Amino acid sequence: MTSPKTDRIYTAALVVIGDEILSGRTHDKNIAQVASWLQVQGIRLAEVRVVADVEERIVEAVRTLAERNDYLFTTGGIGPTHDDITVDAIAAALGVPVIVHPEARAILDRYYADKGGLNEGRLRMARTPEGAKLIPNHRSGAPGIQIENIFVMAGVPHITAGMLDALTGKLEGGAPLISETVGGYIPESEVSGLLREVEKAHEQCQIGSYPFFREGKVGANFVVRSTDAGELKSCIDTLCDGLSAAGYDFTPGGI
Amino acid sequence: MTSPKTDRIYTAALVVIGDEILSGRTHDKNIAQVASWLQVQGIRLAEVRVVADVEERIVEAVRTLAERNDYLFTTGGIGPTHDDITVDAIAAALGVPVIVHPEARAILDRYYADKGGLNEGRLRMARTPEGAKLIPNHRSGAPGIQIENIFVMAGVPHITAGMLDALTGKLEGGAPLISETVGGYIPESEVSGLLREVEKAHEQCQIGSYPFFREGKVGANFVVRSTDAGELKSCIDTLCDGLSAAGYDFTPGGI
Numbered sequence: 001m002t003s004p005k006t007d008r009i010y011t012a013a014l015v016v017i018g019d020e021i022l023s024g025r026t027h028d029k030n031i032a033q034v035a036s037w038l039q040v041q042g043i044r045l046a047e048v049r050v051v052a053d054v055e056e057r058i059v060e061a062v063r064t065l066a067e068r069n070d071y072l073f074t075t076g077g078i079g080p081t082h083d084d085i086t087v088d089a090i091a092a093a094l095g096v097p098v099i100v101h102p103e104a105r106a107i108l109d110r111y112y113a114d115k116g117g118l119n120e121g122r123l124r125m126a127r128t129p130e131g132a133k134l135i136p137n138h139r140s141g142a143p144g145i146q147i148e149n150i151f152v153m154a155g156v157p158h159i160t161a162g163m164l165d166a167l168t169g170k171l172e173g174g175a176p177l178i179s180e181t182v183g184g185y186i187p188e189s190e191v192s193g194l195l196r197e198v199e200k201a202h203e204q205c206q207i208g209s210y211p212f213f214r215e216g217k218v219g220a221n222f223v224v225r226s227t228d229a230g231e232l233k234s235c236i237d238t239l240c241d242g243l244s245a246a247g248y249d250f251t252p253g254g255i
Numbered sequence: 256m257t258s259p260k261t262d263r264i265y266t267a268a269l270v271v272i273g274d275e276i277l278s279g280r281t282h283d284k285n286i287a288q289v290a291s292w293l294q295v296q297g298i299r300l301a302e303v304r305v306v307a308d309v310e311e312r313i314v315e316a317v318r319t320l321a322e323r324n325d326y327l328f329t330t331g332g333i334g335p336t337h338d339d340i341t342v343d344a345i346a347a348a349l350g351v352p353v354i355v356h357p358e359a360r361a362i363l364d365r366y367y368a369d370k371g372g373l374n375e376g377r378l379r380m381a382r383t384p385e386g387a388k389l390i391p392n393h394r395s396g397a398p399g400i401q402i403e404n405i406f407v408m409a410g411v412p413h414i415t416a417g418m419l420d421a422l423t424g425k426l427e428g429g430a431p432l433i434s435e436t437v438g439g440y441i442p443e444s445e446v447s448g449l450l451r452e453v454e455k456a457h458e459q460c461q462i463g464s465y466p467f468f469r470e471g472k473v474g475a476n477f478v479v480r481s482t483d484a485g486e487l488k489s490c491i492d493t494l495c496d497g498l499s500a501a502g503y504d505f506t507p508g509g510i
Contacts, residue, residue, distance in 0.1 A: 019463055021290070022300045022302075023294060023434070025465075025478065031282075032283070033279075034279075035276070035278060035279030036279035037279075039278060039279055044277070046277070046307060047277075047304065047306055047307070048276075049304050053463075079443060079464065080443055080447045081450050081464040083462070083463055083464060112444075119445070120448055121443070140473075156466060177278070179278070188335055189374070190374070190376070192336045192376025193376060195336050195337055196336070208338055210280075213411070218395075223275070223280065
């Protein structure tokens with residue numbers, strides 16, 4: 001019998017907001033960062049959408065994904081400039097007004113005290129949907145925002161990282177999805193039958209096959225994932241036995 | 256008067272398929288790659304979704320995004336293993352059966368002739384939705400797939416790149432979105448009013464503001480985008496005049 005904790009799967013979605021990602025100008029770093037952080041919290045990243053700085057697109061993504069997941073995270077669009085419209089879009093998605101959050105305003109007042117003080121642009125960063133709490137930002141002034149199951153974070157990756165740090169251990173999650181990898185210079189097309197059989201025989205595990213080309217040679221890493229450590233070990237053992245029986249060299253941990 | 260070519264804006268969406276991106280294990284490289292390639296074709300990337308290896312999620316994303324864009328691209332999930340379900344999902348989304356494509360089968364037959372020949376897994380890569388054409392793949396055997404306005408590509412970035420090469424110049428696009436950048440150690444929160452005014456005065460341009468922290472200093476790059484070169488120049492000139500008037504140092508081309 002499994003404990004109640006492992007029965008419940010917690011999911012999250014991420015909405016990456018910004019024309020700069022869609023134009024190819026900026027290479028997104030937040031998908032991988034948020035994905036890895038969620039794993040440790042016992043929460044699965046179920047879907048990501050990258051949307052333009054267009055309110056209706058943000059609203060559509062936020063509504064759909066907040067509804068179908070335990071948590072929704074957004075990155076980007078909470079700075080001081082005219083193209084930062086995330087707060088307005090979240091408020092519109094939830095049907096609440098935008099207010100100047102007194103605590104956020106106080107934080108920004110202190111942060112900009114020796115930098116010329118608040119102005120119209122900086123004050124934009126104190127705006128939140130009504131009813132929001134703040135997510136601390138120890139790396140620059142402007143805080144992130146939490147409202148309902150939505151977590152609104154900065155887009156600059158090291159500031160996003162700081163906000164994730166502030167949220168570490170604060171969100172209810174389930175059993176973390178654990179994984180183990182074996183890899184080798186094995187063409188995945190030669191072992192697809194084996195992979196399928198091993199996965200079928202281990203209901204609580206998923207096997208992913210990730211091919212690569214290196215030094216002119218074809219290979220693959222096979223990643224087994226499960227929330228159950230015993231099942232995971234049993235599955236990886238069966239897979240290794242199968243690879244050995246078929247005469248392949250492989251490396252535990254992957255290559 | 257603008258030419259008809261510049262009047263029509265062509266858009267595309269991208270669906271990145273794969274648990275490995277959502278788990279944080281693999282850092283996606285295809286969003287930036289496809290985004291940059293599309294710019295050159297005169298096509299705007301309007302939205303990206305990253306979805307799990309789950310048929311209903313792929314179907315949902317494909318249906319929604321193929322409908323609302325001129326083109327839809329997918330990456331991932333077309334290999335030989337059991338977790339490669341993209342072809343089935345695309346067929347389901349379009350309501351057509353999956354067939355073994357004779358030309359794809361012939362390509363794979365030749366490719367694997369000196370590598371042990373076709374087997375069940377390798378034959379999976381000859382499957383397409385009925386009615387599809389092939390996208391050449393000069394880097395490994397298995398071709399990509401085109402059906403209607405959907406382009407199904409590999410997930411391994413250098414193979415994706417090869418398929419994009421094969422499509423270069425083949426898709427109808429509009430005027431490419433061109434951009435020019437100025438940047439400096441300028442806190443964006445000090446110039447948000449200026450950016451807003453300059454954008455308002457140049458209807459055919461968008462200005463994006465991308466802050467950074469470097470060597471302990473705050474700065475930003477301001478990117479002006481337009482399909483009209485004259486408007487772009489006028490907008491960037493006005494912006495530079497404004498920054499100069501406010502006493503800021505800046506670097507054309509960005510920093």
